[in-house]
Amino acid sequence: MKPEDALLAYTLRLGDTALVLGQRLVELVTHGPELEEELANANFALDYIGQARMFYSHAAALEGAGRTEDDFAYLRDGQQFGNVLLVEQPNGDFGDTIVRQVLFETFYIRQLDTLTRCSDPGLAGIAARAVKEIRYHLRHGLQWLVRLGDGTGESHARVQASLHRLWPYCGELFAGDDVDEIVGTHYGGPDLSAIREQWEHEVHALLAEATLEVPDEPWMNAAGRQGVHTEHFGYLIAEMQFLKRAYPEATW
């Protein structure tokens, strides 16, 4: 694979991950448990959709084939989306949402932080913008994780169950392929094994603080990056793409 092809694939995967998580959070708009959480969630969703747009626009420029951000978001089939599977998992209850966000964002912030120093100026610029936003999200997520874990018996049991459900998807975050390797070598992209070490250290400490147990479920072998998704993804993308596909000329 040529380095520029790897960079394009890598940028698209970042866009896919941001878009899919943004779409998940959009599903919660008007369903927040209280006003503050409603505002928080809508802000997070907006950040992710914004990040996805920037990654897709950059991908369109790298590709140079006249495609636009909308083409990437709306006119590709599920198997062409390379998001990690963790972000397509359903919102579930509030604990599920918080656990998903924390497990993903403790990884994503490190991925972005490395990318701020990568040699592709477009990607570095987007990462610098996005890393600040994720830092703000995490402050919110970490407070809730501790509050729920170290809260009532009910909240503790439910968030521990969320953790068990979502834990198997975490391994994929660190299981890169040749795209990650080439972007690492040629553009200074992140070293996933180094991030894994930092992530484990931080997440274990966080769970201890939240009086939660580190799940003993093994990490599953997943291939979201290669377009192999969980069942939930089909429903998400069908809803997201419906309007554009049914009314291709629609503009707004």
Place this chain on the structure above:
Amino acid sequence: MVAESPNRQQVIDWLAQVPDPEIPVLSITDLGIVRDVAVDEAVTVSLAPTYSGCPATEAIETTVVETLKRRGIDEVKIRRVLAPPWTTDWISDEGRDKLRTYGIAPPEKGAGKAALLHGERSIARSIACPRCGSIDTTLVSEFGSTACKASYRCEACREPFEYFKCI
């Protein structure tokens, strides 16, 4: 059509009259998102987006184009600049004064120095009340009416106010 190209400073002065759609007391130059103005056959305005998903980004671009067209400039190009990223440190001192007068506590300086991950779990620091100046204030919510603001309450004058987040 104008007979001759306007000079750069003139264009910047015109841009200083374009308000931010969400906080209209600030102009886009106060906000620090106008990175460059180049005048040749066309006028190219380089703008830095604030937040990735800021809904005002496109509204601002449209207003810039319309404003300059009204001044007789037919060829206006907008260039989005991502690097270096916009932070609240780009807000001018004049902009900070305008925010305070408007009732919004301006962001603290030093956005770039924020810790990457650890340590800070809350933005609750001594934010001065924009009305009475007291620093006896309480964070009500990290999220406010727009993505860029948090909600506070002043314990001295008992008024609620918004704080422009340092990001």
